Every structure is written in C-alpha cells, then in structure tokens.
Amino acid sequence: xxxxxxxxxxxxxxxxxxxxxxxxxxxxxxxxxxxxxxxxxxxxxxxxxxxxxxxxxxxxxxxxxxxxxxxxxxxxxxxxxxxxxxxxxxxxxxxxxxxxxxxxxxxxxxxxxxxxxxxxxxxxxxxxxxxxxxxxxxxxxxxxxxxxxxxxxxxxxxxxxxxxxxxxxxxxxxxxxxxxxxxxxxxxxxxxxxxxxxxxxxxxxxxxxxxxxxxxxxxxxxxxxxxxxxxxxxxxxxxxxxxxxxxxxxxxxxxxxxxxxxxxxxxxxxxxxxxxxxxxxxxxxxxx
Numbered sequence: 001x002x003x004x005x006x007x008x009x010x011x012x013x014x015x016x017x018x019x020x021x022x023x024x025x026x027x028x029x030x031x032x033x034x035x036x037x038x039x040x041x042x043x044x045x046x047x048x049x050x051x052x053x054x055x056x057x058x059x060x061x062x063x064x065x066x067x068x069x070x071x072x073x074x075x076x077x078x079x080x081x082x083x084x085x086x087x088x089x090x091x092x093x094x095x096x097x098x099x100x101x102x103x104x105x106x107x108x109x110x111x112x113x114x115x116x117x118x119x120x121x122x123x124x125x126x127x128x129x130x131x132x133x134x135x136x137x138x139x140x141x142x143x144x145x146x147x148x149x150x151x152x153x154x155x156x157x158x159x160x161x162x163x164x165x166x167x168x169x170x171x172x173x174x175x176x177x178x179x180x181x182x183x184x185x186x187x188x189x190x191x192x193x194x195x196x197x198x199x200x201x202x203x204x205x206x207x208x209x210x211x212x213x214x215x216x217x218x219x220x221x222x223x224x225x226x227x228x229x230x231x232x233x234x235x236x237x238x239x240x241x242x243x244x245x246x247x248x249x250x251x252x253x254x255x256x257x258x259x260x261x262x263x264x265x266x267x268x269x270x271x272x273x274x275x276x277x278x279x280x281x282x283x284x285x286x287x288x
Contacts, residue, residue: 003197004029004051004093006036006084007058011153012098015190016055021198027051030058036080039087046087053197054088056081056097056135059128063102064250066123077127078134085138094142095135096196098189101149101181101209103129106254111213113260114147114205122251132205144196145205146189146264149257150219153186154285159216163223164286167237177217177241181257182209185278195268202267207259211272217241226280230287 001024007013008028020026027049036042036058046054060066060076081097088095102125103118120126132145152158160183166173192208214222220239227233244255261272 001025001052001197002027002050003053003055004046004049005055005057006030006034007056010057010059011151011156011158011186012057012189012193014155015153015186016057016193019187019190019194021194024194024197036084037075039083042083043087043090046091046093050091051093053094053096054084055193055197056084056095059098061124063122063124063253066127067250070123070127073123073127074130077124078130081131082134082138085135085143088142089139094144094197094200095139096144096146096193097132097135098193099132099145099147100125100128101147101257101259102254103132103147104254104257106179106256108256111258111260112207114207114263121254124251125254136205141203142200144202146193146196147205147207147259148184148189149181149209149259150183151186151189152183152282154282159183159219160223160279160282163220164227164232167224167227167233168235170237171235172238172240173220174240174242174247175217175220176244176247177215178243179253179255180213180215181254182211182213182259183219183275183279184209185275185282187282188273188278192264192268192270195270199268206264206267207261208264209259209261209272210275210278212275213258214275222276222279223283226276226283230280230283232283232286
C-alpha cells in the first residue's frame with residue numbers, strides 16, 4: 001500500500017518514517033518540495049503519486065507566533081487541509097488528518113470526548129478547529145481526524161528537549177502548574193496513525209495521547225528525575241511551580257485538555273501506555 005506523508009520533517013513525520021510497516025510504501029513530502037496551501041501543486045503531486053492513504057502531519061504549530069500571523073496560520077492549518085482533502089477525494093485516497101487538544105477551551109472537569117463542543121482560545125486552536133471542519137466538509141467519508149496533545153520526541157523543538165536544556169544550564173527554573181493535559185510520545189502517536197492507515201472501517205474524529213494526565217510542572221519534574229537516573233543530567237535543578245498568570249504568553253492555553261481516547265482504543269483494539277513510561281523510553285533514545 002502506498003502512503004503519502006505530508007509534513008515528513010516534523011516530529012510525527014520522522015516517527016512515521018522510522019516505524020512504517022513492511023508492507024507500506026511511504027512517500028514523505030514537506031517544504032520546500034511541496035506546499036500544501038498550493039492547491040494545484042498538491043493535486044498534481046497526488047495524481048502523480050496515487051497514494052491509497054494520505055497522512056497530513058503538516059501544520060503551523062508556533063502557538064504564540066500565530067497570534068501575530070493569523071493569515072499564515074490560516075493558510076497552513078485551514079486552506080492546506082482543505083486542499084489535501086480535495087486532492088484525496090480526487091485520487092480516491094483515504095485521509096488521516098492530525099489535530100490538537102487546543103480546539104478546546106479547557107473548562108471541562110473530565111476528559112474531552114471526540115464529540116465534545118470545541119471552543120478554541122487562540123489563533124492556533126481556531127485554525128486547527130477550522131482545518132478539521134474543512135477536511136470533514138470536503139470529504140465526509142474516508143477521513144480520520146486524529147487529535148493529540150503535548151507531543152514530544154528526540155527530534156525537533158518540544159517541551160522535553162527545552163526542559164533538558166534549561167535544566168543543564170540553570171540551578172532554578174519555573175514551570176506552570178495549573179495547566180493539565182497528557183504528554184504524548186511521537187512514536188506512540190505514529191503507531192496509532194499506522195493502525196488507522198491499515199483499516200478502512202474507521203472515519204470521523206478520534207483522540208490519541210499516552211495514558212494518564214499531569215501538569216506542565218509535574219511533567220518537568222518527571223523529565224528531570226528520569227534524565228538524572230539515565231545519566232543525561234548531572235545536576236538537579238530546583239523546579240518551582242507557578243501559575244499561568246505569572247507566565248504570560250501571547251496565546252491563551254486551555255487549562256485542562258485531557259483527551260478521552262476510549263473510542264480509539266476500542267476501534268483499534270489498543271491500550272494507552274502511561275505517559276511516564278513512554279517518556280522514559282524516549283529519553284533512552286537520547287542516551288543511545
């Protein structure tokens with residue numbers, strides 16, 4: 001089966017490339033070779049490649065920068081996915097579109113189900129929500145919208161790598177303690193994406209994260225503890241919990257964005273690995 005992976009140079013894209021099943025012919029594309037916002041280029045590429053499945057892991061993910069670049073964020077996160085869905089429909093391909101927990105406002109008291117009402121707080125969240133709607137409108141059948149959260153890996157820019165750098169440079173760091181979600185290893189998400197790629201019975205909106213929930217502060221404490229045990233860090237920094245109001249950002253974040261992944265577990269017959277176990281496995285990859 002031929003699968004086209006868009007955004008192949010990102011965290012998820014790289015994990016997909018490293019974990020593709022042996023019966024999959026994976027073709028990865030990213031800027032500058034392909035611009036998903038260029039409808040003509042995208043359609044021509046899809047007609048040339050003729051994929052059975054398209055995985056859209058491309059996105060504008062600079063959450064704070066999006067507040068000052070809404071047109072660019074909209075171009076990548078809304079126009080691009082609409083073009084992808086239109087091209088997928090033209091060539092008869094199924095589509096897996098990656099989205100985010102930022103489509104929610106964080107006012108819930110229990111994990112968000114896939115059919116929960118969306119109410120994004122930021123330009124990034126709004127464009128990702130609109131991108132979901134665009135692909136579902138353009139391609140009502142044959143599309144999976146897969147939301148995830150707090151993604152990290154050994155590559156790219158992410159919270160885990162930032163914390164490791166700060167912990168190696170400073171004796172004390174401050175981390176927000178009143179925002180709750182679930183860290184997700186890109187390798188874990190890639191496994192689920194490939195599972196969706198291998199089945200044609202699923203469609204609609206799904207969620208996937210690693211298991212459990214935590215705060216950014218608790219996550220950073222776990223990062224340091226695991227890194228110290230693996231010899232990645234030499235010194236133990238003091239990690240101070242602070243409130244969101246003491247760490248202002250251009251974009252508002254949902255204070256609670258835990259995702260209910262039960263429908264995905266049921267559809268794919270898979271279980272979530274606790275987030276801390278996957279954090280440890282990712283950090284082992286840094287050691288080796």
